[in-house]
Structures are given as structure tokens and as C-alpha cells.
Amino acid sequence: DVKVTQSSRYLVKRTGEKVFLECVQDMDHENMFWYRQDPGLGLRLIYFSYDVKMKEKGDIPEGYSVSREKKERFSLILESASTNQTSMYLCASTLPGSFGELFFGEGSRLTVL
């Protein structure tokens, strides 16, 4: 089975702090994604990556950056956290050419105070 592991299930941070959300997958998938999920807004794509050191902006990249130094690891960075970034963050991965069949991690619930 594909396993996508997110390092932190729950985080509480203060406004202005730098936040790292880590995601690791163990199935040698090329494509990795970061979504946030908010009530009434659904899942929205922040960034995705289809190869090491490659990144593409999703629909809501503002206030976020990403890093993909190794194939299995995709990190989401909030340079200066703000309260409107309080959300559930979901990492996902897929096989090449299979952008619709996502395998999700368990999610990281971030609260910014």
C-alpha cells in the first residue's frame, strides 16, 4: 500500500512564526501536492511538484513556498504564519501521468494564534 506520511498531525503556532510541514511518501511517486481544506471552500491546491527540485504554483500559492530536495519528500513552508493560514493541510502523491488518482496523507491541522 502507498503510504504518505505527514510529520505533524497538530500544530499550534504564533503569528509571524516560520512553519515547516513535512510530507514523505514511500512509493517512489514523481508527483506530489499540497492542498489546504477549509469548511465551505473544499480542497484547494497550493503547490505541486512533478520532479525533484521542480515546483509549480497551484491556485492559492500566496504566503507559501515549497521544497523538494529528494523525490520522496515535499515540504510546505509558511515563511511568516498568519491567522488566515489556520487550516487542515493535506499532502498527496501520484504516479506519473496519473494526476487525478491521489494518495493523501493523514493531514496536518495548523492553528495560527
Next chain:
Amino acid sequence: QKEVEQNSGPLSVPEGAIASLNCTYSDRGSQSFFWYRQYSGKSPELIMSIYSNGDKEDGRFTAQLNKASQYVSLLIRDSQPSDSATYLCAALFGNEKLTFGTGTRLTIIP
């Protein structure tokens, strides 16, 4: 803005009945469509994909696609309490970005 629209529900269906979930999308160029199930407090999991007009059946689940009318539906036959979840419809725009609807919350009443 490419969109996927779903009725947020909640939709309540008696156990054993057919649950019907609907979704419309804005981009006629979309070719691929997916249904994900998300239990409360869990992450989404893929349950069905459909790429061509018509019906696709998998066990108790049937996905239906009508590209002319730009809608996708999911039928769940013989609904079980374990089917209670939020169902997310998604469409692939431009072959790279999967866009999700806001989801329909389904409750199966024993």
C-alpha cells in the same frame, strides 16, 4: 476560474436505498473525473474514476458522466451506515491540476 460544483447537503438516505450524488463542472475540456470519499476526521480516498460518457460500475458504486451536460454523478446502491461520509467530486483541468468540489455530506439512516 475552473469550477466544480456540488450540493453540500446534508443528504440523508435510508439504509438499503440508493444514494445519488451530483456534480457539475465548468470546463468543457475536462476529460477525467473522480469521486473521493472522506470520513469525518480522515483524509480523502479515491473510490471511482470515470473518463468517458456513460456509466462505470464498481460493486455498489456507479459513476455516471454526461459531457454534453457537464455533469457527473455517483450512485450508491444498497446504502450502508458505513457509507456515511463526505463525497468529493473532482475534475482534472489541463491534465495536471485536480480541482475539487466542496463535497456533499451523506448520512445513511439505519
